[in-house]
Amino acid sequence: MSQHLDNEKNNRKNPQVGDDTSPTSRRLFKGIRFSKNRGSRPGGVLFTFAALTGLLMAIPVFYVVWRSLFAGTDRWMRLLDTRIPQLIWNTMSLTFMVTLFAVSIGVLLAWIVNRTSLPGRKMWQWLLALPLVIPPYVGAVAYIIVFGPRGWLWREWRENEWLLNVFGEYPINVYSFWGIFIVLTLFTYPYVFLIASASLRKMNRNYEEVARSQGMTTSQIFWKVNIPFLRPAIGAGAILIALYVLSDFGAIAMMRYTTFTAAIYYQMGSYDNVSATVLSVVLIVLTLVILWIESRTKKKQSYYQTSNTFKEPDILSLGKWKWPALIFVSTIFFISVILPVIVLVYWSILGLEAGALDSRFWGYAWNSVKVSGMAALICMILALPVVYLRSRYPSKASAIIEKMSYAGYALPGVIVALGIIFIFNQYIPMLYNTFYLVAIAFVIRFLPQAMQSTDASLSLISPRIDEAARSLGQPPWKVMIKVIIPSILPGILAGGALVFVSSIKELPATLLLRPPGFDTLAVRIWVETSEAIYHMAAPAALLIVIVSIIPLRYLLKKY
Incomplete structure (x- = not known):
């Protein structure tokens, strides 16, 4: 009886309601501390x-990391001396440029659509997100069809004597750094656009009113008030874009630009799996470096706003900038959505026939x-x-x-x-x-x-x-x-x-x-x-x- 009372007392001190932990599972838990406020x-x-x-x-x-350790010093040194430096430059320069321009375009579009009197602003909020439904390798196909050698524009150029006499041979080379840079930028900016738009809609108007009372102009408010509050959103969008560029293979391979992902795939194609593991480890390190940088910068972003005095942000009148803003927004939408869709529909009709x-x-x-x-x-x-x-x-x-x-x-x-x-x-x-x-x-x-x-x-x-x-x-x-x-x-x-x-x-x-x-x-x-x-x-x-x-x-x- 006394033993039974002791057990009851222990159960009250350490409740284990509905615990299905077997002796084997309890050994797994040994040394693991769970939050006390959950009770079990x-x-x-x-x-x-x-x-x-x-x-x-x-x-x-x-x-993959484990296998790369057995690649041998000779293979590591050969790749470090020949391929890896060029691949690092190709990959990181593309990642930096695409991230920089995609973030700039995404933030600017988000501000124009959500904070100004842009005609049809509600419609643009979802139209400008549509590039997300087009995989970059599909966008690359469309741009090759339009701008590539023997593409639509190339044929028009060859048949126009005036263009040939004035400008010479066809000047566009889609199979280049700038070709893949444009494609990836156009189809990744919505990551920043969506997140920045959400932040702009939740931004408290009080801060802007205080800034205006101090005599700041709209551009000064944008850089000194809006951008600091947008930094977490910009960082979140930037890390998504950077990781996507690091991992992309389809668009990069279709436009004949070589980064780590393409090089790893080609090494696998040539049955050199060990070299592929070495290149993979370097790419893993680059990915971890980007994640580390993002985590370090995130710690320094301490921008808060209280909700008890929240006021919805003002919609600014564009005035004379209405048409330039509308042209800019329409141009981005046309080259990132309308043009690829037109190409796909045209060739799909031919395919059906x-x-x-x-x-x-x-x-x-x-x-x-x-x-x-x-x-x-x-x-x-x-x-x-x-x-x-x-x-x-x-x-x-x-x-x-x-x-x-x-x-x-x-x-x-x-x-x-x-x-x-x-x-x-x-x-x-x-x-x-x-x-x-x-x-x-x-x-x-x-x-x-x-x-x-x-x-x-x-x-x-x-x-x-x-x-x-x-x-x-x-x-x-x-x-x-x-x-x-x-x-x-x-x-x-x-x-x-x-x-x-x-x-x-x-x-x-x-x-x-x-x-x-x-x-x-x-x-x-x-x-x-x-x-x-x-x-x-x-x-x-x-x-x-x-x-x-x-x-x-x-x-x-x-x-």
């Missing part, structure tokens, strides 16, 4: 599932839907335990699991594919050369998209709901399934939609991992464009653009 540990099932998810997401990246939409085309479409749908479903299943653990049971362990789950998102698809090839070729050969590897690569690449959407929905659910369910004797994993999932299902589905569309557009991982004869829409765009068969590539590109409108609606609601 997450349970073995939930923690183990989340931990395995984080580990699986990070294994390919860790394995030539019978492009045959059984093979729909087979490619089904392959895309199959692997993308599989990846979306897996991401929705894996994202919730990781997010739930981090939100409801915060600790160093849950934070590490979450960061490990983000490992594949910050790195190019080429590196993720390289790690998967090494692992499955050596340790799980039964799945090698199957389309399941493509789906696994999509999961590693885009799981954080599902996590972000799920986390946004979970943050709106009070932890008291969890505690009430736990008080009825339910373990954490059952609470998550029976209570949390029904409450946040729309957010989970939105994350799955984002993963689905991102997977359909993913090119490098699909190219490296697809089994023989398994082509997707993205792969066919690559193959047909490489052979200049544009009427066969255009329908697939147009279909991807149409499907990509799905996440745009989510982003516009979010920002």
Whole structure:
């Protein structure tokens, strides 16, 4: 009886309501401290599932780094002396220029659309976000068709004697640094435009009124008041753009410019996997450097505004600048949306007349839907335990699991594919050369998209709901399934939609991992464009653009 009373006393001091922790799981928890204000540990099932998810997401990246350590000093030195310096210059100069100009265009457009009397400003708020639905490699195809050698403009130039006499030979070379710079800038500026627009709409008018009372002009207010408050938004957009440029392969390869991603792909094509791992490690280091710089600058950005005196910002009259502003906005929209769409529609019509939409085309479409749908479903299943653990049971362990789950998102698809090839070729050969590897690569690449959407929905659910369910004797994993999932299902589905569309557009991982004869829409765009068969590539590109409108609606609601 006394022993029973002692046990009861210990239970009151250390409640473990609904704890499903087995002896094995308890050993996993040894040394892990969870937040005291949650009242209990997450349970073995939930923690183990989340931990395995984080580990699986990070294994390919860790394995690539591990393999590079055995490349040998000679190979490292040869690459450091020959290829790596030029690749660093090509990659970082392109990343810097695209980020600088995309940020400048995005901030300027956001300010014009949200803070001035631009005609049709409400319409422009979503029209200027449309470049996000056009993958840069699809935009590159359109620009090659219009401005490339033997393209539309080239033919007009050759047939116009006056242009030939005055300006000489055709002056535009799309296969250059400036060609890929323009393409990536035009199709990445919406990252900054959306985030900066959200910040501008929430900016308190009081600060501008104080600045005007001190005699500041509109331009001075923009630089001294608006820009400081926009720095967090600018930083967030800039890091997204920089990481995208570092990871892009399709547009860069189509426009024949060589960065690390293209070099890694070509090394894999020549079966020099070891050199590919060396180049991958250098690219991983560059990515970590950019993330470190962003984290350091973020710590210095301490700009706050109170909501108790919030006033909506004024809409400034453009006056004589109305038409120049409208021309600027319309020009950006035309060259980033209208021109590519016109090209795709024109060649898609030719493709329809030539019978492009045959059984093979729909087979490619089904392959895309199959692997993308599989990846979306897996991401929705894996994202919730990781997010739930981090939100409801915060600790160093849950934070590490979450960061490990983000490992594949910050790195190019080429590196993720390289790690998967090494692992499955050596340790799980039964799945090698199957389309399941493509789906696994999509999961590693885009799981954080599902996590972000799920986390946004979970943050709106009070932890008291969890505690009430736990008080009825339910373990954490059952609470998550029976209570949390029904409450946040729309957010989970939105994350799955984002993963689905991102997977359909993913090119490098699909190219490296697809089994023989398994082509997707993205792969066919690559193959047909490489052979200049544009009427066969255009329908697939147009279909991807149409499907990509799905996440745009989510982003516009979010920002």
